[in-house]
Amino acid sequence: DGGITQSPKYLFRKEGQNVTLSCEQNLNHDAMYWYRQDPGQGLRLIYYSQIVNDFQKGDIAEGYSVSREKKESFPLTVTSAQKNPTAFYLCASRSGATDTQYFGPGTRLTVL
Amino acid sequence: QQQVKQSPQSLIVQKGGISIINCAYENTAFDYFPWYQQFPGKGPALLIAIRPDVSEKKEGRFTISFNKSAKQFSLHIMDSQPGDSATYFCAASTGDSWGKLQFGAGTQVVVTP
Numbered sequence: 001d002g003g004i005t006q007s008p009k010y011l012f013r014k015e016g017q018n019v020t021l022s023c024e025q026n027l028n029h030d031a032m033y034w035y036r037q038d039p040g041q042g043l044r045l046i047y048y049s050q051i052v053n054d055f056q057k058g059d060i061a062e063g064y065s066v067s068r069e070k071k072e073s074f075p076l077t078v079t080s081a082q083k084n085p086t087a088f089y090l091c092a093s094r095s096g097a098t099d100t101q102y103f104g105p106g107t108r109l110t111v112l
Numbered sequence: 113q114q115q116v117k118q119s120p121q122s123l124i125v126q127k128g129g130i131s132i133i134n135c136a137y138e139n140t141a142f143d144y145f146p147w148y149q150q151f152p153g154k155g156p157a158l159l160i161a162i163r164p165d166v167s168e169k170k171e172g173r174f175t176i177s178f179n180k181s182a183k184q185f186s187l188h189i190m191d192s193q194p195g196d197s198a199t200y201f202c203a204a205s206t207g208d209s210w211g212k213l214q215f216g217a218g219t220q221v222v223v224t225p
Contacts, residue, residue: 004155006155031210031211033211033212040121040217040218041217041218042114042116042118042201042203042215042216042217042218043156043201043213043215044215045212045213048210048211048212050210056210058212090155090156092155094211099144099161099205099211100146100158100161101146101158101211101213102158103148103155103156103157104155105154105155106153106154106155108153
């Protein structure tokens with residue numbers, strides 16, 4: 001069953017803590033992306049990666065970090081430097097053949 | 113600033129009616145225009161996409177109309193059903209942008225029985 005998995009579905013964080021969101025895909029896609037979604041807004045790009053061991057900042061990278069050590073995995077760390085981290089986080093991967101981005105089910109992060 | 117402007121923010125349509133959502137862009141280098149459907153608490157799913165070499169694309173009850181000279185594209189949902197109630201996002205990307213999508217702000221569609 002191919003697709004993108006994100007875990008956990010819900011995550012609660014105390015102020016000052018770093019948290020890591022997991023994203024795994026078995027679609028054999030090279031490109032992967034992290035987006036942030038806030039109520040009433042579209043998706044905003046945090047980081048993206050075109051290939052293993054390479055990644056680039058998106059439009060709102062401040063306070064976030066990523067790694068891409070394996071093709072299948074693209075974890076996102078929300079650091080304590082992110083001032084307003086409460087949001088819905090979406091991971092995606094892209095088919096190089098069709099340009100279609102496939103999204104995971106998302107992780108809802110709440111800062112307590 | 114938002115590179116893709118989407119309207120309306122929300123709309124209510126009766127079952128069987130037509131839902132129309134519009135998007136406008138400025139960057140003439142955009143060459144891929146997808147529409148995504150998102151249900152509450154779920155990730156977006158691709159609905160239909162178009163490239164600038166065609167003016168219209170239809171898949172079932174969903175149609176994209178594309179006007180290159182006006183830099184606008186729209187989604188028409190024919191015979192709207194209660195199951196179509198969702199948030200719809202338009203997006204655009206350029207061929208040299210590593211697939212980075214610029215999203216509109218979204219339209220919440222409610223189909224009443």
